[in-house]
Amino acid sequence: MAGHTISAYADEQTYKQVSELAKAEDRSTAQIAAAALRLYMRLPRRAHDALRRLEAAGPEALDAAAWAAGRALLDQQYDLTVAKGLREGGQASTSADEAALLEEAASLVRKTR
Structure with a gap:
């Protein structure tokens, strides 16, 4: 896929x-920026507006x-x-x-703050 520089x-x-x-992720800064842009562009316009207001709030x-x-x-x-595991015949987690998974996820989010 052809790309463009922004x-x-x-x-x-x-x-x-x-x-x-x-x-840390063994990626380029351009790859990080591109991922951020892909997410931002998928957000609804109202979320863009909310983001600008939150930035202004501090x-x-x-x-x-x-x-x-x-x-x-x-x-x-x-x-x-979970859905993939169930489709592949796995058992639902206890x-x-x-x-434990939610605690690990929360700790990962806290580390990025």
Whole structure:
């Protein structure tokens, strides 16, 4: 698939965070930026407006929204994984397994804050 280059300005803190994340994930900064853009473009326009209002409200509001969005993504991934396991003939996980998985997911989200 042919691609195009899109430039973006990032403040020093964002640049450092993206660079560190790219290194940790063994990806390029361009791959991180492209993934962020793909997600943003899938959001409804009203979510774009909400994001701008949250940015204007300050970092705490944006952090809370990012945590909630991360949680929603992890919930969706969990649901897809369970559905795939059930389709492939696996057994539904026990509540103890679910609790451990949810705690691990929450800890991963907290690490990115």
